[in-house]
Amino acid sequence: MNTLVELQDVARTHGSGSASVVAVHGVSCRLESGDQVAVTGASGSGKTTLLHLIAGLDRPTTGSIRWPALGGHPLSEPGQVGLVFQGPSLLPPLDAADNVALPLLLAGEAPRPAREKALEALASVGVGDLAGRLPEELSGGQAQRVAVARVLAASPRLIVADEPTGQLDSPHALTVIDLLVDAATDLGATLVVATHDPRIAGRLPRRWAMHDGTLREDETCSP
Numbered sequence: 001m002n003t004l005v006e007l008q009d010v011a012r013t014h015g016s017g018s019a020s021v022v023a024v025h026g027v028s029c030r031l032e033s034g035d036q037v038a039v040t041g042a043s044g045s046g047k048t049t050l051l052h053l054i055a056g057l058d059r060p061t062t063g064s065i066r067w068p069a070l071g072g073h074p075l076s077e078p079g080q081v082g083l084v085f086q087g088p089s090l091l092p093p094l095d096a097a098d099n100v101a102l103p104l105l106l107a108g109e110a111p112r113p114a115r116e117k118a119l120e121a122l123a124s125v126g127v128g129d130l131a132g133r134l135p136e137e138l139s140g141g142q143a144q145r146v147a148v149a150r151v152l153a154a155s156p157r158l159i160v161a162d163e164p165t166g167q168l169d170s171p172h173a174l175t176v177i178d179l180l181v182d183a184a185t186d187l188g189a190t191l192v193v194a195t196h197d198p199r200i201a202g203r204l205p206r207r208w209a210m211h212d213g214t215l216r217e218d219e220t221c222s223p
């Protein structure tokens with residue numbers, strides 16, 4: 001297997017002086033290509049900070065992070081990393097297809113293939129018939145599926161999802177996480193999902209638990 005990301009004794013402190021917060025410390029972990037990991041932990045335990053470090057959106061205060069299978073850094077080439085947030089963050093004036101196509105266009109793809117990929121990705125998450133709808137015309141679950149399609153359309157090597165089902169009720173939450181897991185499996189992508197919900201975590205084969213900024217592999221939850 002290919003090591004996608006490796007953290008060695010990583011710490012991240014937010015702020016400085018007496019107001020500083022050590023969000024993550026003493027974290028060493030590794031993700032191989034195709035790994036699927038749920039990161040669980042209480043609010044404030046450091047999940048978002050860890051995910052941002054893994055995605056290359058933030059830098060450690062001390063320690064090191066490497067992405068050997070991503071040419072050095074996940075943001076060095078467009079389309080390597082896909083981000084899914086708690087809310088869908090779709091652009092209101094664009095219909096679903098244009099929302100999905102936009103990152104492809106920004107990455108230099110021509111309009112026609114970008115639109116074809118967008119329609120394919122929407123169909124793959126079961127909302128192909130909603131391609132022409134504006135975000136305000138979608139339910140929360142439909143909008144989150146569009147957000148997942150937007151990530152999948154770019155075929156990323158690494159998908160980082162921070163509470164992707166946090167605004168959905170239970171049946172929709174499970175549908176969306178299953179779509180993400182299936183899509184990551186099809187793409188061979190590495191998937192990291194932060195969640196408070198043990199049922200969501202239970203849909204992923206590996207689990208990491210954050211406690212006050214430290215991480216442990218959750219042996220008791222092994223599949």
Ligand SMILES: Nc1ncnc2c1ncn2[C@@H]1O[C@H](COP(=O)(O)OP(=O)(O)OP(=O)(O)O)[C@@H](O)[C@H]1O
Binds near residue numbers: 014015041044047
């Ligand atoms: N930009 C920041 N400036 C100062 N402190 C921060 C910043 N970002 C996070 N923190 C603090 O770092 C700690 C970890 O935050 P983080 O958002 O990583 O936790 P979390 O587990 O994702 O929480 P939640 O589940 O509530 O989203 C918290 O104490 C938080 O208040």
